[in-house]
Amino acid sequence: MQKQFESRVLVCxxxxxxxxxxxxxxxxxxxxxxxxxxxxxxxDIEKSLPWYCxxxxxxxxxxxxxxxxxxxxxxxxxxxxxxxxxxxxxxxSLENTFVHKNPWGKPRSxxxxxxxxxDFKVPHISETRHKRLLFSCCIHAYDxxxxxxxxxxxxxxxRAGYEFGILGDEECCCGNEIRRIGELGLFEELMEENxxxxxxxxxxEIITLSPHCMNTFKKEYRDLGINVxxxxxxxxxxxxxGSLKTLxxxxxxxxxxxxxxxxxxxxxxxxxxxILKSIEGIKMxxxxxxxxxxxxCEGGGGRMFFDVEVPYQRxxxxxxxDAKKEGAHTIAVACPFCLMNLEDPAKEKDIFVKDISEILMxxx
Amino acid sequence: xxxxxxxxxxxxxxxxxxxxxxxxxxxxLSRVPFRMNDWDSYAxxxxxxxxxxxxxxxxxxxxxxxxxxxxxxxxxxxxxxxGCLIESNQTLLDPFVRANIFKNFIEKEQIPFNVILGGVQxxxxxxxxxxxxxxxxxxxxxxxxxxxxxEVKDNNLILRRELEGxxxxxxxxxxxxxxxxxxxxxxxRYVSIMGIRKASKVERRYFKAExxxxxxxxxxxxxxxxxxxxxxxxxxxxxxxxxxxxRQLIGILKEKGVLK
Numbered sequence: 001m002q003k004q005f006e007s008r009v010l011v012c013x014x015x016x017x018x019x020x021x022x023x024x025x026x027x028x029x030x031x032x033x034x035x036x037x038x039x040x041x042x043x044d045i046e047k048s049l050p051w052y053c054x055x056x057x058x059x060x061x062x063x064x065x066x067x068x069x070x071x072x073x074x075x076x077x078x079x080x081x082x083x084x085x086x087x088x089x090x091x092x093s094l095e096n097t098f099v100h101k102n103p104w105g106k107p108r109s110x111x112x113x114x115x116x117x118x119d120f121k122v123p124h125i126s127e128t129r130h131k132r133l134l135f136s137c138c139i140h141a142y143d144x145x146x147x148x149x150x151x152x153x154x155x156x157x158x159r160a161g162y163e164f165g166i167l168g169d170e171e172c173c174c175g176n177e178i179r180r181i182g183e184l185g186l187f188e189e190l191m192e193e194n195x196x197x198x199x200x201x202x203x204x205e206i207i208t209l210s211p212h213c214m215n216t217f218k219k220e221y222r223d224l225g226i227n228v229x230x231x232x233x234x235x236x237x238x239x240x241x242g243s244l245k246t247l248x249x250x251x252x253x254x255x256x257x258x259x260x261x262x263x264x265x266x267x268x269x270x271x272x273x274x275i276l277k278s279i280e281g282i283k284m285x286x287x288x289x290x291x292x293x294x295x296x297c298e299g300g301g302g303r304m305f306f307d308v309e310v311p312y313q314r315x316x317x318x319x320x321x322d323a324k325k326e327g328a329h330t331i332a333v334a335c336p337f338c339l340m341n342l343e344d345p346a347k348e349k350d351i352f353v354k355d356i357s358e359i360l361m362x363x364x
Numbered sequence: 365x366x367x368x369x370x371x372x373x374x375x376x377x378x379x380x381x382x383x384x385x386x387x388x389x390x391x392x393l394s395r396v397p398f399r400m401n402d403w404d405s406y407a408x409x410x411x412x413x414x415x416x417x418x419x420x421x422x423x424x425x426x427x428x429x430x431x432x433x434x435x436x437x438x439x440x441x442x443x444x445x446x447g448c449l450i451e452s453n454q455t456l457l458d459p460f461v462r463a464n465i466f467k468n469f470i471e472k473e474q475i476p477f478n479v480i481l482g483g484v485q486x487x488x489x490x491x492x493x494x495x496x497x498x499x500x501x502x503x504x505x506x507x508x509x510x511x512x513x514x515e516v517k518d519n520n521l522i523l524r525r526e527l528e529g530x531x532x533x534x535x536x537x538x539x540x541x542x543x544x545x546x547x548x549x550x551x552x553r554y555v556s557i558m559g560i561r562k563a564s565k566v567e568r569r570y571f572k573a574e575x576x577x578x579x580x581x582x583x584x585x586x587x588x589x590x591x592x593x594x595x596x597x598x599x600x601x602x603x604x605x606x607x608x609x610x611r612q613l614i615g616i617l618k619e620k621g622v623l624k
Contacts, residue, residue: 081554081556082556082558082559084442084553084554084555084556084559085553085554086554088551091554094554095399095554098557099376099397099398099399100376100379100397105378105379106379107379107380107381108395108397109380109381109395183556183557184558185556185557185558185559185560185561186556186557188557189557
């Protein structure tokens, strides 16, 4: 792994900005400042602690000394992975990713089953002229709730006349979460397999549905000279240049939740909001903690595959309560992990969670 | 304590829609991923834990094509000292032939052992008898469905076996012996890709299966035909949009008196 991903615990001045912004701090036994201190002195670390981290990266972004505490967590986890000493559910996710190329252990032959439900036949990337790849991500490919997102985005792009293709069952997990769980060898294998396909089909552009895939393609894969973007970036552009028109008004109070991997980690704040603002009738609300200080849904860093044993009020529930307080009818999201995490508490509190593509499908 | 662990590479079929191959007597596995047989991974882990506590070496032995080398690498990454692949391209080797090959291999190559461990059964053929037949051929005591190795003594082991109805029995078995290991006896450790890459550098030994097959030992079992189970009547598949399906389902449950 390149030097940019190495932590620098020895230069930490224990200012506490990391703990101050951490979504786990104060409510769980996880204390990032304490872990950095222990690493400085090579003290033993309780093995359950590193698994609380959601990889939201707030600590690294706030750190004045570039210590990269979130990378330190990956380093600690990778030691535990090499020891074979990790929670069983994470072990299953890694083994599934090794065998089936997705953490859920679903067959690779069904990776593009969502494409059977689109309004048109989605072409394989080899059959396209512009070599623009729609990368689905594992959760969209297999989870029945999230599967609607690739179907929607494909239909929307088709209506806007934007040519694209898919890899079908040649696609494999991007590895973003795998790297954060600390399985660096497996991450390298996934990167090599995907990169080889990107090169084979001379891909010029990748449109990702998950900010997690976008993040790793942009920052952690070797540079392939491919333009990588999240689907909200593309749709916002298509709306502003007139290729995509929102036809119907939608009277609704909507609050947008910034996903960590899209917002604070990749500075995509405006485009998802621009899409929503382009729809007549929508009344936008904002969380107090939005944009750079958006509250993490706790879905990253392997937490989608593993739950900590200590009970506490989850961020997703707090987020839903905040949305309710702001008077929102719907929480708009642009990340499948946020969608899954927010929807459970939202159902109990009578508020809706919709992916931006779902809201767009109502108006075009 | 020297241990031989029998390991097998099997297709992962739980989520796959399997199809019968055009020849009518095999399953099309061309697009199915493979891995170490689940039960065998518990056997390897148990062997590693025994050696960590009591010393000794572990030799992992597999029968299969060259691809089966991957399960030996995994076993080595988990803690086995070395791996032996008995090369055979035959897809179905019945448990008698398998056990016979293992027996002749262990004797001819003088693989040292106090205990032979294997999984209770393999995920693909599910005969569940290889270890038992091997024990009989070697003239050794055998315990199946082992769910715990509680004590290791000089001449015997104290084991727990799983019986019907949730009952367990504690037995003493003389060494050397053969044990078939039940899943759940332990939690097999995670083997990282880096670990497997390191294990690849440990030299495995390759042998030809023909060398160990006796002239008069042919398959006692052969596949004559594979077929899909006949469709039964009585099931109703509901069609339509999800709301529609729910409405239909509730209607049926009310009609049957399940829902009031």
